[in-house]
Amino acid sequence: MQGELPDDAPSGDPDPSVPDPPDLSDDAPDRDGPAARGATAVLPAGPPSTGRTPLDRRRVLGAAVEYIDRHGLGALTMRRLGAALGVEAMALYRYVPGREQLLDGVVETVIDELYGDPDVHMQAAHGWQDFLQRLAHGVRRLALAHPEVFPLVATRPPAAPWVRPPLRSLRWVESFLTAMTDSGFSDEAAVGAYRAYSSFLLGHLLLEVSQKGVAINAEDVPGDGAPSPGADLRSYPSVVRLESLLSRDETAAEFEEALENLLGRLETVRQEGRAPGD
Template sequence: MTRQTETAPRTPLSRDRVLRAAVALADGIGIEALSMRRLAQELGVVPMALYKHVANKEQLLDGMVEAVVGEIDPPAPGSHWQGAVRQRILSARAALLGHPWAAQVIRSRTGPTPAVLAYVDSVIGMFRGGGFSVDLTHHVMHALGSRVLGFTQELFDAAPDSGPEGQPAVPPAAAAAYPHVTELAMAAAHDGDSVVGGGCDDQFEFEFALDLLLDGFERLRQQGWTSSARRSRTGSGLIA
């Protein structure tokens, strides 16, 4: 009797499967190398099969952003606004650090995706639920900027290259011309507690600035701060 060969059923293609595969592929090869053709090869389908689930590369990128934002922990119920906002933002940072290409793609979008809007809406809701006026919340969100999504553009992207014995390679002329910048660069390069080696601890610096902002927001809330009162004290020549 001829024995029939049993084959495992192929997992049907779906939008969720396409997006999860795209995220994993970008994690592995980088966002610049990601293409519809390469993704189709990864999934074992012809490229045209992808277009039933994502219309084009831009829609694919939008969906990938949605998938990453979906990894952010939900708000902790019953928490004080400051702890809840801090936890939410640090969870967003962890999600983006897990996908190094994600911040770049978020910045490249012409507008926020629905998942990003929902996330930002929830953060705004935490401030409003914590007793912040609409006016103060408006300026709080400006102050947070991209930090609300867990990333920032730092003043210095990296410490100076190290020379012999770990000394920062700062040319003497530059050290003389910019003594204070050099002083800070030297301090960062000798920070033995840095988790990233010869430079600043990015996570520490992020949390340091975030805590300063959140403490300042709470102080303004307690003072009943308003932008109109601020403008009346400083005059009308404010730069937006």
């Protein structure tokens, strides 16, 4: 997406709150990789539960994220998670009714890292392009920090089943739509931006984690495709207001538009005699 800076954009010294452009030289470290960012933000499971360290929902979900990171999604069971926490599996049902709710909680726990990322802004304070760049790199950091968990982020059914493309985190969808409409996008344009942006971002990152050996096909991601019953959508007014737009199936037209844009960019690359990444 292209856009112009507002007329009142500051000049002179660069704004320290705006991220520097990435170093794309061959020997530059991946700025989104875990090594460049330090340890993951999710709290580790910690030692096995004792009378002095009682379980709570946050600890159970943090342990589930850590278990999937280490052993893969397919290995996660309530019994194995209980063993990792030093309790019987039945003790976990007080905090998560079942495996499906556990996986929903895992997604929420990982997405919460996005909102704790100091480089990601929840409002487009420095323009919508800066907002989208920060968000994209924040999501990529999640994918690289939790490659075994990331397919869940992109495939768990949303609480609002009309969202297209489906994304489990309505908090993300809500902040995206609000930021875009606050930046002057019409409702239709904001939804179109969400579709194009999320399709590009999630598709690219799913391919990236698959190259690390993570399975991303439907058989490897549990779930029956139905949202959690009784979902409360009052915290997501933009999602509710734009239901009629978000529910449209425009994937064929969007595919053609994305393909045309790609071919146009490649033609520019051909004419300029350079590699696509230069």
